Amino acid sequence: MKATVYFTDRQTRTDYNMLDKLEHIFNELGLHKAIKPGEKIMVKTHFGQWGNTNYLRPAYARKIVDLVKAVGGEVFVAETTGLGYGDGGAYGGRTTVPEYLGMAMLHGYTAATVGAPILLADGYWGTDVFEVPIDGEFIKSVDVAAALLDCDKVIVLTHAKGHGLGGIGGTIKNLGIGLVGKKGKAAMHFMGDIKIDPEKCLGPECSKCLKVCPTRCISMGEKAVVDISKCIACHHCVSVCAKVGAKAATQTWRPNHTQSPYFVENAVGVVNSIGADKFYYINLAIDISDKCDCWNLGAPLLVHDIGIFGSRDPLAIDQATLQAIKDAPPNPDSPVGDIECGACKFAMAHACKDPESGEILDLAERQLSHAEKVGLGTREYKLVTLTKESPKKSAQKEE
């Protein structure tokens, strides 16, 4: 069966601007009626990395917050911590609560601007999680951000753009990376155990890694030693060890083209955790570069702004968004300025090659086909295009 994906384009007028359009999508998704007074509503978004100028403007989160409040919902805006410790420095670290909330402030995300509390759903260290068993091909248990447990509904508000490991960084990425703790993120990025090389370790006089280990699984004798049974692979020790110049603590990066199935399966755990019926998805396909918002730059835009998509199906919304990006004429100044319409601009921009054949891989296709395989949703969709004149809660024009 086809999933419905609502769409409103980027054209604006004074009586129907992007925030009006966002409200239109909100209503078509049925949120204005579904949210009951007193229900706890999470708005899940991403605050961007310092230096990135393509991230989602806080006004979109504010609009959603105001709409939720108007129907009596108790709303908060949420993100989760990133991997590492202090990576990105004073401006741009996203790896503990104070780091990331400081980063959010720099990008205009505060309780005052969005009109609601802002929290990191996986806690100070990224370890405030609960395990959800799944029957994935690669993952059997997902560490879901604990704040989800208290939510009656989740509005996943996503900036749709590229992602160097998943092709497209859309709703599925926002679920599968954005709503898991550090262990879940590490499962995607790294393989094998943390290693500490005793030859390189500086020993007790350093001890920097002990203080930042969230599970306190590093002990110090003559050299640092990890109790792997308690390690969550959070990368903290690797970060600080590199900063002291020792590079004794190391982790092995999973090959780029093999990573997206892990976050797809994480997304299954996230959705299963409180039930698929609690989730509502919105993709803002604007400021579309090939880079994720966790990069510290505003990479050139591949296409013009496209618009806003909304759906109850996390795969269908990403499929519809990807197709629209493929169909859009390329920005001539972008790295894919001479690509044909219909081809995957993300694949060309990322140029991730098959290690054996050397062919460029279509990572978005890999991500979405795996999402279909594990039953996250459907790639078949009915696009319902909304205009200001659309009757409320109806399909004005179907394509």
Ligand code: SF4
């Ligand atoms: S931070 Fe590195 S060098 Fe320092 S104690 Fe830990 S492992 Fe050894």
Ligand code: SF4
């Ligand atoms: S030992 Fe494991 S849990 Fe501790 S800081 Fe290193 S990666 Fe994180």
